[in-house]
Amino acid sequence: DIQMTQSPSSLSASVGDSVTFTCRASETIRTFLNWYQQKPGKAPTLLIYRASTLQTGVPSRFSGGGYGTDFSLTISGLQPEDFATYYCQQSYNMPLTFGGGTNVELK
């Protein structure tokens, strides 16, 4: 299985801050990397697919990048609704696997 490692596991930030967190795959996944946002008690929602393509309706303050094994998600100017947990997922090989998540908390 391809292991996905996210860092940090949590971070504290303020409204308006820009934050970046990372996801590393144990082997190359080309650009088959997806980012999801999950709020407590809710299902995840898709933010970015194929490493850098913003899902329809997702604000442009979210951006993703990377190729191969190293990927990042940046939120430029945190909004109150952005405090949540973010998961990366590889969809390159079966079984699909998720990272452990990055919890973005209000400082």
Added chain:
Amino acid sequence: QVQLQESGPRLMEPSQTLSLTCSVSGGSISSASYYLTWIRQPAGAGLEWIGRIYTSGSTSYNPSLGSRVTISVDTSTSDFSLKLTSVTAADTAVYYCAGARDCTEDSCPLGWASDLWGQGTMVTVSS
């Protein structure tokens, strides 16, 4: 707008077989190519991919669940289902169905990401 909705038992006893259904509304899965997955999340933990099925019937499962899992699809009712045998307390989790349309084994506009999600159903295994 296509929506997914999970249904099934909330409380089970160890060794029983879990059966969950995901109903697809807002669009018939027989008229498009869907990629449908089951994902679960234990309380306070991360997401685990269980398996997937295409409307063609082709399936793939997480080897971590061995032969306990079966996913099937009924295109006539736009339902797809999960069966997990011999459940234990370790199978206690929120179970989500998720997926995307216009996907086949060879191509998927979203690169096999899931933009459609049910709200999740909590399943507890306890004696």
